[in-house]
Structure formats: C-alpha cells, structure tokens
Amino acid sequence: MALILLDLDNTLLADDSDYLWGQHLCDLGVVNRSDYEIRNQVFYDDYLTGNMDIHAFLSFALKPLKQLPLSKLLSLRTDFVANQIAAIIAPGAASLIEKHRIRGDTLVVITATNRFITAPIVSKLGIHHLIATEPTFSATGFDGNYTPPACFQAGKLERLASWLKTYRIDQEGSYAYSDSHNDLPLLEWADYPHAVDPDEKLRTIALSRQWPVISLRE
Numbered sequence: 001m002a003l004i005l006l007d008l009d010n011t012l013l014a015d016d017s018d019y020l021w022g023q024h025l026c027d028l029g030v031v032n033r034s035d036y037e038i039r040n041q042v043f044y045d046d047y048l049t050g051n052m053d054i055h056a057f058l059s060f061a062l063k064p065l066k067q068l069p070l071s072k073l074l075s076l077r078t079d080f081v082a083n084q085i086a087a088i089i090a091p092g093a094a095s096l097i098e099k100h101r102i103r104g105d106t107l108v109v110i111t112a113t114n115r116f117i118t119a120p121i122v123s124k125l126g127i128h129h130l131i132a133t134e135p136t137f138s139a140t141g142f143d144g145n146y147t148p149p150a151c152f153q154a155g156k157l158e159r160l161a162s163w164l165k166t167y168r169i170d171q172e173g174s175y176a177y178s179d180s181h182n183d184l185p186l187l188e189w190a191d192y193p194h195a196v197d198p199d200e201k202l203r204t205i206a207l208s209r210q211w212p213v214i215s216l217r218e
Contacts, residue, residue: 001104003169005160005186006097006127007178008111008118011196014217015088017121018061018113019044024080025064048199050182054112054152059144062135065116066144073116073142081120089125090197092216096177097125106169110160110186112152116142129167131159154185181205 009016022040026033039060046052065073100107108129109122115132122130134147149155164171176183176190181201187193195206195213206213 001106002100003171003174004100004105004107005174005176005190006107006109007176007180007183007186007196008109008121009113010179011177012090012093012097012109012125012216013085013088013121014090014197016044016113017085017117020084020088021080021117022061024076024084028076030068030076031064047182050201052152052182054150054155058114058133058146058150062114062142062144062146065114065135065142070141077117077120080117081124085121085124090216092218093125096216097127100175101126105175106167108163110151110156112150112156112182114146129163131156131163153182156183156186157189160186160189178202187211 006012009018019040022036025031026037043052043057043060097107106129107127108131109118109125109127110131111118112133114135115130116135118132119130131151133151135142136145136147137143149158151159172191174190175192175194176187177194177196178187179196179198179202181199184202184205187195193211195202195211197215197217198206198213203213
C-alpha cells in the first residue's frame with residue numbers, strides 16, 4: 001500500500017477549476033466581469049510562468065466567498081460542478097485512480113485550489129482524502145481569508161507533513177502526479193514522481209531526470 005498524491009487542475013482535470021470558477025461567477029453576473037475577468041487571467045498567466053503571488057491571488061479569489069450568503073454559494077457550486085467539471089475530467093483519470101485503488105493504495109488529491117471549490121470535485125472522482133487551501137470562517141460565513149500556509153509550491157509539503165502526522169502514513173514508496181513546474185517540491189519529495197500532460201518547463205525537467213511522462217487526455 002502506497003501513498004498516491006494527485007494534483008487536480010490540469011492533471012486529473014483537463015482544465016483549471018479555480019480559473020473556471022471565476023469565469024462561472026462572471027458568466028452569472030455575480031462579480032463584475034470587466035474587472036474580475038482581467039485580474040483572473042493575469043493571475044492565471046502568472047501561475048503558468050511560476051510568478052504568481054499566492055497571497056494576492058487568494059485575497060482576490062476568496063473575496064466572493066465573503067460577499068455571498070452560504071446558501072447562494074452552495075447553489076452556485078452545485079451548478080458549477082454539474083455543468084462544467086464533469087466535462088473536463090481527463091479521460092484517463094478514472095483508470096489511473098482505479099489502478100491505485102485496486103492495489104490498496106491511499107489516494108490523496110493535493111491542490112492549491114481552495115477546499116470550497118474542490119471538495120465536491122474530489123468526491124465526484126471517488127477520492128476520500130483532500131489536502132487543499134483552507135478558507136476561514138466568521139460567525140456569518142466565509143471571511144475572505146485562509147489558514148496558512150497556502151497549499152501551493154512548498155506550501156503543499158507543509159500541509160502534507162501535517163496530514164501525514166494525522167493519518168500516520170509512511171512516505172516510502174509514494175507516488176506524485178502533476179502537470180505543473182509549480183509542483184516540483186512535491187514531485188521531488190515523492191519516491192515515484194510522474195509528469196502528467198506537463199507544461200514545457202516540467203516536461204524538460206522530467207525528461208532530464210528520467211521521470212515518467214504520461215497523458216490522461218489521450
């Protein structure tokens with residue numbers, strides 16, 4: 001039985017759920033499109049180049065959670081998962097998940113995208129463990145903040161370390177799957193790193209280190 005660490009966006013999914021959630025809010029008029037869409041794209045471009053300020057991004061991305069009633073957020077999320085996420089699950093995701101499940105491995109999705117968005121997606125994929133950025137609450141609902149560290153780059157390892165202490169699972173024989181060079185700390189931590197439909201920077205690194213490069217989209 002091994003620990004299997006799976007990135008979500010552009011790995012198990014063939015798109016980015018965080019970015020698409022922002023577009024969903026724009027499409028429904030929940031946020032001002034002219035401002036939000038531009039800033040959302042800038043942050044996403046910075047993410048792709050490895051230059052994203054995660055604290056600035058989370059301040060931006062979590063703001064709508066603070067501004068809307070929880071009942072409204074839940075309704076928006078249900079619609080989002082049903083109508084947008086189902087269509088972007090990578091074709092090979094189910095078989096990869098099933099392969100490890102048959103072996104008796106412990107599957108964990110580990111993602112920078114916040115838990116409010118990702119929890120129902122991970123449940124839809126049939127995975128029971130999620131390590132994600134954690135939005136915080138006030139007496140009336142989300143407060144627009146998060147519990148540090150953000151589950152991003154080296155922060156993924158900090159959150160993983162805490163999770164491992166809770167579940168008392170060994171690192172030995174662990175696998176990690178990701179598409180992004182932002183996940184190099186996680187991939188380097190695992191015994192068996194895999195680049196999945198990788199960006200060009202990660203592809204170059206993976207090939208130079210003889211890591212498996214696989215596709216879940218073909």
